[in-house]
Amino acid sequence: MTISIAHLGPPGTYAEQAAVFYVNWLAENTGIAATLCPYPSIAQSLQAVAAGHTQLAVVPVENSIEGSVTMTMDTLWQLENLQIQLALVMPIAHALISCATGVDNIKTVYSHPQALAQCQGWLEQFLPNVQLIPANSTTEALQRLEQELTTAAIASTRAAQLYNLPILASNINDYPENCTRFWVVSKVGAEAIKQTSSVHATHTSLAFSLPANVPGALVKLLQVFAQREINLSRIESRPTKRSLGEYLFFIDIEADAREARVQSALAELNIYTEVLKILGAYNVLSIGAMQ
Amino acid sequence: MTISIAHLGPPGTYAEQAAVFYVNWLAENTGIAATLCPYPSIAQSLQAVAAGHTQLAVVPVENSIEGSVTMTMDTLWQLENLQIQLALVMPIAHALISCATGVDNIKTVYSHPQALAQCQGWLEQFLPNVQLIPANSTTEALQRLEQELTTAAIASTRAAQLYNLPILASNINDYPENCTRFWVVSKVGAEAIKQTSSVHATHTSLAFSLPANVPGALVKLLQVFAQREINLSRIESRPTKRSLGEYLFFIDIEADAREARVQSALAELNIYTEVLKILGAYNVLSIGAMQ
Incomplete structure (x- = not known):
């Protein structure tokens, strides 16, 4: 299969x-x-x-x-x-990829906005006068190079190898971690x-909206987890897109959705939320450093 | 002056x-x-x-x-x-700006990624096959048009007027609000x-980092406000950039930093936070619909 x-x-x-x-x-x-x-x-x-x-x-x-x-x-x-x-x-790990003979010749750098932001300090130090142009992906940035000698792209070492393009500088991200x-x-x-989901999951992700802008509503929801000693590893707000100041929340908890304490927390959450989505219970795999 | x-x-x-x-x-x-x-x-x-x-x-x-x-x-x-x-x-309110004679001739649309995202549905419906290219600002997108007949930009009506470019479609954002x-x-x-800051501010913005990934730390902080009936109008997490899973928090409260209950909340917050920044106490001005 x-x-x-x-x-x-x-x-x-x-x-x-x-x-x-x-x-x-x-x-x-x-x-x-x-x-x-x-x-x-x-x-x-x-x-x-x-x-x-x-x-x-x-x-x-x-x-x-x-x-x-x-x-x-x-x-x-x-x-x-x-x-x-x-x-x-x-x-x-980001690399500066270009057919230019040296960084001094580069006038334009293309990359995905996230990658440009992650190399902001390096770019300010070594290429202070270049024009930074966003692309839809790091690979699309590479495709814009077209053998030009004054442009560069930020992408992975692996991408440079795939497209047979020279690397001018490696590990140019501002934060090594x-x-x-x-x-x-x-x-x-x-x-x-089904074979890939294991018996016990270490994380569960949820998303919810609140019925109205009730003062203290979010605190009440977070207490549902705190009372059961369920740790939150992440909370993220996103606009509902209905009006400015109305939010959805995405929460990751360090527990399996199938545990009894989580089931009881979710039952209580159902009362306070407008829409509650269980996005999944899952484990985390770390990928070793790859070039 | x-x-x-x-x-x-x-x-x-x-x-x-x-x-x-x-x-x-x-x-x-x-x-x-x-x-x-x-x-x-x-x-x-x-x-x-x-x-x-x-x-x-x-x-x-x-x-x-x-x-x-x-x-x-x-x-x-x-x-x-x-x-x-x-x-x-x-x-x-976004407009589609182009020298093309009609939308059927458009092959490429430039804009700031936020503007492209805000018109996603409209673009999928009326221009399903065009290439979307991000730009550093909506105005930069306009400048890329260069009188070409197959490209368009998403920007404001006002920008089209400033640069004397024709508008093909108005109010193309997916959500009117x-x-x-x-x-x-x-x-x-x-x-x-100093003259612009009024006596009483309706909002105060704070940012803080937490000393370590203490379970329930965020709940404790939000309770500081809930106990004093100070409503939060926004909470936003951002990575500390030190390691994955470590966050800063930005909070807007509906109160003036100079009120006694806020002063007492801030004093308590100082105990639980690693770094606490008061970003300002201010009022909100609504700008009427402008084209």
């Missing part, structure tokens, strides 16, 4: 790198073979799973420097039938990858 | 539109004349104030659809001596604009 996995393309993006790791892990641990399907946006990779075009998607959730990937959160909230199967944490967390997402109750 | 105000440029951005409104408001209410100084990034507009090159900056904080402007939050955390003077809430909140920022204790 072969399953298909959607990710932000084209090949060479960090999302593809995480997906490649997962394909190997899947083959080793479950014997399932998988093929990769690149999509032009994160939203489209998740929509591909929801529509049944692929069995899974690997999507970035947050980066340790630039924070939440809002497109992922918003699309998971909008789509009805998706479920997180696994989290992957991958170290990110740069990691991105990805989620492996399937349809709810998907048969094909 | 004339003061200078930094904003994301070039002229025609929504930040400039908010700054123009503020300049008029300032003249009418305080008699102070102000000139605008466009900067290539939000970070540079805030740095201009911190370095004393301008007296004020007008920077976007959050949009009702796309959420927090992370560059603003991160830069306010990093810089030491800045203070919020006022909040401005401005309705946002699209607003952006801006902050007017000065140096702490700046003399020049």
Whole structure:
């Protein structure tokens, strides 16, 4: 049996790198073979799973420097039938890729806005006068180089190798502890990858909206977890898109949704929330440093 | 006396539109004349104030659809001596601007990623096959048009008028209730604009980091406000950039930092936080619908 996995393309993006790791892990641990399907946006990779075009998607959730990937959160909230199967944490090392003979000749640097932001300090120090131009992905940035001698792109070493382009500088991210967390997402109750979800999950992700702007509503919700000694590892607010000042909340807890204390917390949460979504109970896999 | 105000440029951005409104408001209410100084990034507009090159900056904080402007939050955390003077809430109406004779001829659409995201549904419906290319600002997107007949940009009606470019479609944002909140920022204790801060402020903004990943730490902090019946209007987490899973928090409360109950809450907050920053106590001005 072969399953298909959607990710932000084209090949060479960090999302593809995480997906490649997962394909190997899947083959080793479950014997399932998988093929990769690149999509032009994160939203489209998740929509591909929801529509049944692929069995899974690997999507970035947050980066340790630039924070939440809002497109992922918003699309998971909008789509009805998706479920997180696994989290992957991958170290990110950016490289400056160019056909220029030296950094002094570079006038323009292309990359994904997250990557440009993660290398802001390095760029200010070594390329203070260049024009920074955002691209839809780090790979798309590479494709804009077109052998020009005054442009550069920020992408992974692996992408430079894939497209046979020279690396001018490695590890140019401002913070060495740069990691991105990805989620492996399937349809709810998907048969094909049941083997990958383990008996006990270390994390559960939830999303909820509140019935109105009730003072103290959020505190009450957080107390539901605190009273049961369930630790929150992350809280993230997103606009409801209805009006300024109305928010959704995304919460990760360090417990399995199937535990009795979590079940009881969720039952209480149901009373205070307008819409409550259990996005999934899952484990976290760390991906070793890859170039 | 004339003061200078930094904003994301070039002229025609929504930040400039908010700054123009503020300049008029300032003249009418305080008699102070102000000139605008466009900067290539939000970070540079805030740095201009911190370095004393301008007296004020007008920077976007959050949009009702796309959420927090992370560059603003991160830069306010990093810089030491800045203070919020006022909040401005401005309705946002995007237009499709192009020299093409009709939408059918358009192959490429440029805009700021936030604007592209805010018109996602409209673009999928009317321009499903175009290439979407991010730009550093909505105005920069306009400048890429260069009279080409197959490209379009998403920007404000006002920007189209400034650059004398034709509008193909108006009000193309997916959600009509699209607003952006801006902050007017000065140096702490700046003399020049003291007249603009009123006696009683309706909002206070704080930012803090926590000493370690203590379970329940955030709940304890939120209780400090709940116990004193101080309502939170917003909570936002940002990565500390030290390691994945460590966060800073930005909180807006509906009270004046100078009130006794807030002073007592802040004193208690000081015990639980690692770093606590009072970003400012201020009022909110609504900008009427502008084209």
